[in-house]
Every structure is written in structure tokens, then in C-alpha cells.
Amino acid sequence: MSKRAIFEVIATSAQDAVAAAAGGADRLELAGDMAADGLTPSVAEFARIRAAVHIPLRVMLRDRDGFLPRDLDALCVTAEQLRAEGAEEFVLGFLTADGEVDMEAVRTVLSAIPGCRWTFHRALDNAADRTAVRAAIDGLPGLDTVLTAGSPAGVASGLDVLATETACAGQPGYNPQILVGGGLKTHQVAGLRALGVDGFHVGGMVRTGGWDTPVDTGLVQQWRRLVDAEVGAAA
Template identity: 65%
Template sequence: MSRPVFEVIALTAQDAQAAAAGGADRLELVTDMAADGLTPAVAAFAEIRAAVDLPLRVMLRLRDGFTPGDLDGLLARAAALRAEGAEEFVLGFLTADGALDLPATLAVAEAVAGCRWTFHRAIDHSADRAALRDALDGLPGLDTYLTSGSAAGVDRGLTVLEGELAKAGDPGYRQQILVGGGLRADHVPGLLAAGFDAFHIGGAVRPDGWRGPVDAAAVAGWRTLLDA
């Protein structure tokens, strides 16, 4: 198996530089982790892009939760980010009852047409994961699902993750599974042995929590673990 993909959440250029120094392969850019990660300002994206030479996946979400909220505002922000040079994104929307909001997801996907993107952990809060995957099958640009298998995190979602990995290549399951959400170091050996090859970390590389920066040594420790 090739070297696992290691994605780290970055809020600032300082975070980005520490993640890069520690061996991250890709960054997810967000702001406001009190709301579980919202779209960063265009200026913040530009500063991070100038600071590191890593792929940057930019969150497209303007409100807490998984409903789209101000869709016109979100489309405008996506256009502004693209104009600034953003090439990869993170998105995904549900209705109030947990179904895939296909019109909103399609609208934002069209706004970033030609870009690669991740459907984020909204899948873990959906009423029907299989139906969501089926509805999005073949959508241009969608190459990744960020998921822990459960809204409660990897501990609860391991069986779901393993079941979806077993379907890799089937319709609806062609995208890479990026394991994240409650991911701990002790999960990693078993996940690697099962065949998972992409991992997403946020607070686990911030010794002082979300109020503190990413620690390069902590990132390096995860890199070593993933490459073992």
C-alpha cells in the first residue's frame, strides 16, 4: 500500500506551517471551530496559500450544522475563493430531517466545477448513508468522503467504515474514505491493517486545544504512526 494520506485542519498560516513541517500531506482550511468549522475568509486562505506548498481543501459552510443557510452567500464566497486560487473544497448539505439536500449540494458543486472536493461528516449525520452515496454517485469532482462511520465518532463507527471499505469500487463507493472524527492513535494500527489509507486530524495535534496552534511535533508523531 502507498503512503497513507494525512490531512490536518488548519485555521491559520502558523497552523499550516506546523502541519507541513510535521509531514501533513494536505490541509483542510476552516475557521470557527466552535461551530465545527466554517468557511475561512478569502484573505485567510490567501495567507495560508502563500505560507505553504500543500494541497488546501477549503470548507464551504457558513453556519453551524449541515443545512446550507444563505446559499447565495455561500456561492458568492466559493466564487471569491476560486478567484483567489482555491482549487479543492469540502462541502455537503442535509435537510432538516437528515436527508441529503441534493439541490444545495449540486448548486455548490457546480460553483466549484472542475475542482476536487470532499463530502464531509454530514454523511455521519444523515438518515440514510447508502441513499446519500447513491444520489451522489458520479458527481464530478467528488473524490472523498470524510467520515467516522457514526455521528458519535470512530469508536461507534468502525463496523460501518469497514462495511463501506469492503464495497470500494462499487457504485456510490468509488471515493476514498478519509477517516476522521474522534480518531485516536490507538485506532490507527487496526485501520491500517483493514486497508484504510487516508486519515484526518484536528484537535489531536493541538496540545492546548482549539485555542492553541497546531504542534509540528504532534503532527510528526502521527506521521510516524501512519507510516509504520
């Protein structure tokens, strides 16, 4: 039987976090300013969320729209403050202006959060050469997940890439768990589970009216049931 998939929900507030946890989310990605595709939340908001729920929290480390860092020193200070407040898991990823992975920026931020597990996010989908990115980040300390839609245009456009990369699991550059997110729709889950995908990530799809509305527990429950139902079907 296939193992139970991880279901991660984006939360921007304690209200979101409570609703997502109640609906069956395994883990939350914490972010603010979703108009900019998700930036680092405030330390105060992280503290509120951490006090409100008891499931793993991955905190976004990103200080501007896009994948070029604005101020690495300031971002590292914020990362250290979040770590001091109890954050143990993070989400990050940086590209150069040429679309190559910015390893200096990645290593600099990682130096502020030693010993923490983390996700390399959809900078991968926006890179000039995703295979090169995977090779470059392979073996970085704490890296256990890659968030990807397979394409900068979203999951619908990236299904072939997701199939190929899922089939490469365990090979050099493909050890981190694939967490599929970015325009993910309910009707895509069954096929992805059949491919062997065991990580799913949603944000707007568990809100009734987009990012201006809070996470809806009922919608989270629907996704949880869908993800779990495919375990038996794919076994």
C-alpha cells in the same frame, strides 16, 4: 505493500498550516470557527495560508453549525471568491431538515466551483440513511473523497461501519476515497490500516490544548510516523 496513506490536518491559520506542513501533512483542510465545527475561512486567511505553504489545500464551504445551509447565494459568492484567489479543492455537504442529502444545495455550490476536486464531509455520518447519501452523490463531478467517522458519535462508535464501507471500495457509491476523521485516536490507526483505510484526518489531536492552541509540529510528526509505520505492518 500498501500504498502510503494520505494524512490531512485541519488548519485555521497560516501558523497552523506552516506547522502541519513541517510535520509531514499531505494536505490541509482549511476552516474557521471550530466552535461551530468548522465554517468557511475568510478569503484573506485563505490567501495567507496559500502564500505560506505549498501542499494541497481543501477549503470548507459551510456557513453555519449543522448541515443545513444558511444562505446558498452568499456561500456561492464566497466560493467564487476563494476560487479566484487560487483555491482548487473544497469540502462540502448539506442535509435537509429530514436528514436526507440536499442535492439541490450540493449542486448549487458545485456550480460555483466547476472543475474542482472536493470532499463530501461528515454530513454523511449525520444523515438518516448513509447508503442513500452515497448512492445520491455517486458520480458527482470532482468528488474524490468522503470524510467519515462511521458514526455521528465518532470513530470509536463507527468502526464496524468503516470496516464494511472500506470493504465496498470500488462498488457503486463507494468509489471516493474514505478519509477517516472525527474523534480519531492514535490507537485506532493500526486497525484501520489493516482494514485497508488509506486516509486519515485530524484536528484537535495535533494541538496541545484544543482548538485554542495552534497545530504542534511535533504532534503532526508523531501522527505521520504512526500512519506510515502501519503501511509496512498491514502489507
